[in-house]
Amino acid sequence: MKLKMMYSFLNSDINIIEKALEDTVHGESPLLQEASLHLLQAGGKRIRPVFVLLAGKFGNYDIHVIKEVAVALELIHMASLVHDDVIDDADLRRGRPTIKNKWDNRFAMYSGDYIFAKALELMTKIENPIAHKILANTIVELSIGEIEQIKDKYRFEQNLRDYLLRIKRKTALLIAASCQLGAVAAGVDESLHRKLYRFGYFVGMSFQITDDILDFTGTEKELGKPAGGDLFQGNITLPVLFAMEDEKLRSEIVKVHEAMSQAEINSIISLIKQSNAIERSVEISNRYLDKALKVLEDLPNNRAKRTLQDIALYIGKRKF
């Protein structure tokens, strides 16, 4: 079953959110509007809004309240992507950046700031102070994760703990916050919204590990970019860490650098795929999924719970 089919009963609310996303960036600055719409129309799984809505189903679900949270979280995710792209963009035009290029980067940075600010503005419609505390803490961790990711690039001595902390900050906490904030906005009590947070955290960890696996196993067509891009950019992900436990493989991997040819990268990717690194990474991903499903057992039975189960199971099997 496709992901979107799993939550088709939310379709009309997801359309409201798509509309609200567009409305949010409408009108204030033609330049910003154009850039933000371009970003929005590029799509995405909208997985964070879906989690917000599903979590909201455990309480007093009012789409006109909950949509503010759903839109805010998608915008925060988008803003972080925009900032991630700022320097990647510069990398593509290495050596001789044009003025145009620099302006684009500056524009991208400020666009990210703007999209983020709009998210905060929406969140002020939720008056429960707990919601703001959860969000602020998440954003602090997210920004530390961004910095740590730079620091850890091409740092081949890092360990499993470094990796897990990094993906927790970069991905899992925002998904956890999506689940928790959807519940908080629907007036769910603390013990329940904390469970939804834990579910989101475990699913988020598995989601990112799966992403990191797909970067090796996916085809260029599925990924929309050549495989192995993470390693090429110096991101030491779980399959790489496992592969490096083999001394021979390790000696190849530590040679990776920015100016390497695609052919050289491809041969290292093949070696990693032939090792047991992928299999072991899948195993870790599945362990997080099991924990996520375990948390769900305690939740009241309803359609939202069954959908969260479906999504968790899907994440472990997804191909892109």
Added chain:
Amino acid sequence: MKLKMMYSFLNSDINIIEKALEDTVHGESPLLQEASLHLLQAGGKRIRPVFVLLAGKFGNYDIHVIKEVAVALELIHMASLVHDDVIDDADLRRGRPTIKNKWDNRFAMYSGDYIFAKALELMTKIENPIAHKILANTIVELSIGEIEQIKDKYRFEQNLRDYLLRIKRKTALLIAASCQLGAVAAGVDESLHRKLYRFGYFVGMSFQITDDILDFTGTEKELGKPAGGDLFQGNITLPVLFAMEDEKLRSEIVKVHEAMSQAEINSIISLIKQSNAIERSVEISNRYLDKALKVLEDLPNNRAKRTLQDIALYIGKRKF
């Protein structure tokens, strides 16, 4: 009288804020801590925290509550400076950026994100929803101002309205918000915190116009950089707009571009200084100050009010 002397009765509270600023960035990431401390220790007028404290004096002043707002606003100001510097840094090393340079910029962008996130975290200690709405609206405007500033660079056809809207967004609204939020955090009633907002807005406009004048009239020693830097970078400020009303001067000014020599810039600066553009800019600045002082008349008489008057009068006369 020096600026700091005017609010010397706040010294012990300002020390608390300096300490809180350092504590805020302490401990989470060694890299971030180092960068943020560097920035903090570079100093600054701390004019936003001073406005927060003074505005708080009109209500139930509790330094342990009000300091959160004061620190948050200084951090937001700092975060915006860090993002402003990202691309300026790149300009200095034009043509052939090193990896180090690019990493610095990326690091600067993420540091800005982090400092901003920490500000939001502090603000969640203020539970009044009005405070969050004021802050979010201010941040949205600030980010639009950043973008508009890029768009308006070297755009010589802009008018007074474009300029005033830009400095409103880039500077005045954050100072206005400092005054208003200090009051809100001290439980001041709406009519009073709105007046403090208006005072801050008018003072902020005058503050920025004065800054823009000093960029022409200040010495390199006073400014810490060569005069005319704004024009050189394509920022069309109030003196430039007035100067361009003279056709002969206009024809010189529109020649300004990024690759111009300092000598060529200097000769244009001399022409602007010889015109009536500076005088007319001072006049506009003073008009905003008069409005600020007018707003103050309606406020209850106390030491904070007298200090706000002193600061407003100082801003019109400051030399750096």
